[in-house]
Amino acid sequence: MVAGEDEGATTPTDDRASHLEGADGLKRARAIKAEISNSLSILQPKKPAGLRRRVEDDPENQLIKTLRQDHQMSWDAIANYLNEERLKRGEPANLTTPAVYSRFVRNGPRIASALGEVGFDPKDYMHLRNPAQTPSSGPRGGGLGFGIGSGRKRVRQEGNEGHELQNNMRKKSSLGEQARELEREDMAEMLVSAVANVERNFWTLVADEMERTSARLFDARACESRFHSI
Secondary structure (H helix, E strand, O other), rough: OOOOOOOOOOHHHHHHHHHHHHHHHHHHHHHHHHHHHHHOOOHHOOOOOOOOOOOOHOHHHHHHHHHHHHOOOOOOHHHHHHHHHHHHOOOOOOHHHHHHHHHHHHHHHHHHHOOOOOOOOOOHHOOOOOOOHHHOOOOOOOOOOOOOOOOOOOOOOOOOOOHHHHHHHHOOHHHHHHHHHHHHHHHHHHHHHHHHHHHOHHHHHHHHHHHHHHHOOOOHHHHHHHHHHH
């Protein structure tokens, strides 16, 4: 070392090594990006949005909300009514009761917001107040447990807590049984909705993972922007 040279100074060799290390890291990042982008469409660059109709503008979604909120119709009766209307239009009458319920819960708040309704909560319309006075296509007390027949108080008997807990625990079925269950129309709709919800929150999940691994806070938009620029 030359006399008088600062021992803590950074040499050109150190700069080159640091630059090469950073370049290697970016190279690895681009390789990983190329690999995962082929399997996840959400990671592809965004394309201009099409003219897809919003759920709050869908006449059937609006009618579901009106029939339940204003006319106090049961879920079964709404499904039957809408299927009759579909038949009149020459469309398949394949709307199920669970699908009606799911669409009301999922789309009702958005329709209310678009109409300027304040304080709308789908929970207020989960159960009918006077089921005996409302139209229904099913027997009293039957169905899926929401709407007509639900709300009965279950009396807990002493000593049965463990048995009740065991009965209430969800058990995972076999893959074959799960595949058959997902073939149902209502389950297929729920699955697609779940995927759409995860897709909407994808970059928020990425930001959460960045916080976990780096112990620093990142905005989802910053993560998305940087990923596409790599």
